Amino acid sequence: MSLDIGSGAPPAPLYERVGGHDFFERLVDEFYDRVEADAELLSHYPDVDDLQGARDRLRMFLEQFWGGPTTYAEQRGHPRLRMRHAPYRIDVTARNQWLAAMAGAIDVLEVAEPERGELIAYFASAADHLVNAR
Template structure:
C-alpha cells in the first residue's frame, strides 16, 4: 500500500506511472504508421521494416518517462544527436516528424496535463535534433 502525500508534499510519480506502457505503445505505433505513408520521412529510415525503429523509440520513451530501463540495457546511453547525426534533419523534416507525432498523441485519451507534458518534451526533442 502506498503512502498518500501530505498536502503540499511533492509527488515523484512519473508520466509512465500515471499512464502505463500501453499509451506509449499506441503513440509510437501510430507515429510509425504516419511515417510509413510519408515518402520524405520514410526515406530517413534505412531499414525496410520499421518495426525495429518502432521498438527503439518505444523503449526510449518508456524509459525517459520513468518506465523500465530496457533501452539503456539493450542499447546503452541514448546519445540522440550522435545516433541521428548521419540524417539530414532540417526544419521541414522536424515539422513532418512533429505532425505525425501530434496525430499519434492526440489519438490517445490522455489527461490534458499528461498530454501537454509529453508534447512539450516531444517538441523540444524534435528541435534539439535539428542538424541542417
C-alpha cells in the same frame, strides 16, 4: 494565503499516469503508421521495409525517459540522441513532419492534460535539438 503543499507524495511518473507499457506501444504504433504514410518523412529511415526495430527502440527510449523500465539503456547504452541522429539529414521540414506525426498519434490516443502538454512540450524541444541541417 495558504501554501499548497499537496499530500507530500511525489507525483507518479508520467509513464504510470498515461497507462504504462500499453500506452507507449500504442503511441509508437500510431506514430510509425503516420511515418509509413508520409513518403518524405519515411525517406529518412534506413530500413523502410522493416521498421519494427525502429519502433522498439523509440518505444523503449520513451518508456525509460518518462520513468518506466530501463530496457533501452540495457540494450542500447546511453541514448546520445543527437549523435544517433547524425546519419540522418534533419532540417526544419523533417522536424516539423516528425512532430506532426507524433502530435497526430497523441491526438488519437486522447491523452488528458497535463500529460498531453508535457508530451508535446518535450517532443517539440527534443526535435529542435535534433535539427542538424538547413
